Amino acid sequence: xxxxxxxxxxxxxxxxxxxxxxxxxxxxxxxxxxxxxxxxxxxxxxxxxxxxxxxxxxxxxxxxxxxxxxxxxxxxxxxxxxxxxxxxxxxxxxxxxxxxxxxxxxxxxxxxxxxxxxxxxxxxxxxxxxxxxxxxxxxxxxxxxxxxxxxxxxxxxxxxxxxxxxxxxxxxxxxxxxxxxxxxxxxxxxxxxxxxxxxxxxxxxxxxxxxxxxxxxxxxxxxxxxxxxxxxxxxxxxxxxxxxxxxxxxxxxxxxxxxxxxxxxxxxxxxxxxxxxxxxxxxxxxxxxxxxxxxxxxxxxxxxxxxxxxxxxxxxxxxxxxxxxxxxxxxxxxxxxxxxxxxxxxxxxxxxxxxxx
Amino acid sequence: xxxxxxxxxxxxxxxxxxxxxxxxxxxxxxxxxxxxxxxxxxxxxxxxxxxxxxxxxxxxxxxxxxxxxxxxxxxxxxxxxxxxxxxxxxxxxxxxxxxxxxxxxxxxxxxxxxxxxxxxxxxxxxxxxxxxxxxxxxxxxxxxxxxxxxxxxxxxxxxxxxxxxxxxxxxxxxxxxxxxxxxxxxxxxxxxxxxxxxxxxxxxxxxxxxxxxxxxxxxxxxxxxxxxxxxxxxxxxxxxxxxxxxxxxxxxxxxxxxxxxxxxxxxxxxxxxxxxxxxxxxxxxxxxxxxxxxxxxxxxxxxxxxxxxxxxxxxxxxxxxxxxxxxxxxxxxxxxxxxxxxxxxxxxxxxxx
Numbered sequence: 001x002x003x004x005x006x007x008x009x010x011x012x013x014x015x016x017x018x019x020x021x022x023x024x025x026x027x028x029x030x031x032x033x034x035x036x037x038x039x040x041x042x043x044x045x046x047x048x049x050x051x052x053x054x055x056x057x058x059x060x061x062x063x064x065x066x067x068x069x070x071x072x073x074x075x076x077x078x079x080x081x082x083x084x085x086x087x088x089x090x091x092x093x094x095x096x097x098x099x100x101x102x103x104x105x106x107x108x109x110x111x112x113x114x115x116x117x118x119x120x121x122x123x124x125x126x127x128x129x130x131x132x133x134x135x136x137x138x139x140x141x142x143x144x145x146x147x148x149x150x151x152x153x154x155x156x157x158x159x160x161x162x163x164x165x166x167x168x169x170x171x172x173x174x175x176x177x178x179x180x181x182x183x184x185x186x187x188x189x190x191x192x193x194x195x196x197x198x199x200x201x202x203x204x205x206x207x208x209x210x211x212x213x214x215x216x217x218x219x220x221x222x223x224x225x226x227x228x229x230x231x232x233x234x235x236x237x238x239x240x241x242x243x244x245x246x247x248x249x250x251x252x253x254x255x256x257x258x259x260x261x262x263x264x265x266x267x268x269x270x271x272x273x274x275x276x277x278x279x280x281x282x283x284x285x286x287x288x289x290x291x292x293x294x295x296x297x298x299x300x301x302x303x304x305x306x307x308x309x310x311x312x313x314x315x316x317x318x319x320x321x322x323x324x325x326x327x328x329x330x331x332x333x334x335x336x337x338x339x340x341x342x343x344x345x346x347x348x349x350x351x352x353x354x355x356x357x
Numbered sequence: 358x359x360x361x362x363x364x365x366x367x368x369x370x371x372x373x374x375x376x377x378x379x380x381x382x383x384x385x386x387x388x389x390x391x392x393x394x395x396x397x398x399x400x401x402x403x404x405x406x407x408x409x410x411x412x413x414x415x416x417x418x419x420x421x422x423x424x425x426x427x428x429x430x431x432x433x434x435x436x437x438x439x440x441x442x443x444x445x446x447x448x449x450x451x452x453x454x455x456x457x458x459x460x461x462x463x464x465x466x467x468x469x470x471x472x473x474x475x476x477x478x479x480x481x482x483x484x485x486x487x488x489x490x491x492x493x494x495x496x497x498x499x500x501x502x503x504x505x506x507x508x509x510x511x512x513x514x515x516x517x518x519x520x521x522x523x524x525x526x527x528x529x530x531x532x533x534x535x536x537x538x539x540x541x542x543x544x545x546x547x548x549x550x551x552x553x554x555x556x557x558x559x560x561x562x563x564x565x566x567x568x569x570x571x572x573x574x575x576x577x578x579x580x581x582x583x584x585x586x587x588x589x590x591x592x593x594x595x596x597x598x599x600x601x602x603x604x605x606x607x608x609x610x611x612x613x614x615x616x617x618x619x620x621x622x623x624x625x626x627x628x629x630x631x632x633x634x635x636x637x638x639x640x641x642x643x644x645x646x647x648x649x650x651x652x653x654x655x656x657x658x659x660x661x662x663x664x665x666x667x668x669x670x671x672x673x674x675x676x677x678x679x680x681x682x683x684x685x686x687x688x689x690x691x692x693x694x695x696x697x698x699x700x701x702x703x704x705x706x707x708x709x710x
Binding site for chain 2: 049050163164165166193194195196197198199201202205220221222223224226227228246247250260261262263264265266267268269270271272273276278280281283284285351353
């Protein structure tokens, strides 16, 4: 059984207007029907551009924002239906690492107190009396700090005394100290410098091997996501458009949006850059308060067809002639035809740049 | 570099902040490079390496007090070569916008939020090209159209908050190219944007350089962007250039351990899954002063005692275009050839202390 299973999750935020009494005039459909499952010990990478709902999805799993509809199954329980107190207790098994390492650490708490807080809240700590419990908690905190490459000397220091990379390590230690089953990493490295990014990514991988952790990594950088993930899910405007293993999504991207995204990522190698085909999308992301009908991507899709695309919303499905073991799923009516080259991209909708061609 | 005079030759640029009572912070410490028409030069480095301060110094946008700017930046202007760093504010104001232009990182905070886009664009046209009224509005609409903003006449009446991030960056580029400057400085122009929008903006910049023959100074931390856009690349570390090379050799045979470390830190989209990253250890806080030796030494895997004997000079490696500042460079098949190319200015600076 999967560790985490999300079924048709919807998160809609009301848009309120009014002078004295707020009236709801519409909804921002941040997440609009996402289903996915994460196996134990795996890393699931969620990628998409800003505004696609990836962060909201991650936060909704922890119920940090309200779930409108849908189910989140974790350890035999539907988190979406739990009351606040049960959910609070459940959070010791699900932890989060936030994007902004400085913003997510209280500047007036020292590191020891930040890391201790979770243990106190959840009443973790063995011992017969108060002192022994304290000692045990202290040991757990130091162990977590050492795992992320910091020492016990950090306990008495404050967040501002650390560099960005070290702060992110503290954020990871805070998640680790509770021994969670699942860690949700929301843009874990995007605020860090390149050389520090690699250190943190390597640390996350080491920890996974040592502690058998399961990650949900949310990031906008496709290269980072592909590097760390076993399974990659691509989101566009509140919905998953494609899901596949990390290698499959790179070798055979099926959804037009994935192809565009892939073609837009620069590779630090001039010889690759000179031959790389680039698909330039026209226009910007439509508003999630008023998403396009049918396929969400049809307004910008270079492969758009006259039929079905603008009327019928495609479901995430395996390819028609795929092997039964295939995990590659795509939400496009014409995925097979696009793959076989039957449908050619329309040059009016996007610019294709083939260097030297 | 080519034999004819470059459009802008920056020699030993240095910028130091503060000083009164405390030791000055040397944000930029002897950086030299040159820009040529129709070429893109890249300044690459992580936060705190001095890349943005370099651009501000060239534009004359640093505050008057508390900053010490040294070195020369000779630009070929219509009336003959002049040193940008020595020009009075008044003259710089004439040049900014008409001869040099800058594109900033954050398009929202670089546009005035309470003034419509149209007025912000026509302001430059009025200041430098003396255009007024209908003529200026027509030209502004043409500019927006040129940078790929659909329905430009409507957009001219809108305010920055009504535009999307990519559109704002395009508007900013339109303002930069309004007077066909010979030199453009782009300071992290795509960092705040999504990848698909980044691809659009990079394509636009590439077109401007090839069509107008503008010289572009591209400042970025993203080696992927550099690989696709820049002709010559300077890698900065702690205020000094540690390696300079044309694009192909820099990526194929990087010699400075920092460049090697940077390239090893980036997860590549085309690399097989599970290939480990080889990051640079430590952080920028571990640096030592350049005066004591190589600032990178504490983080370097190759360092020896030799690295701590004063600042390493910039040396040539094989061909003239590839220089690095390292005494123990990473060796590619024993091709490293150490010829001293220390400029006299840097030596003199060392003796002063």
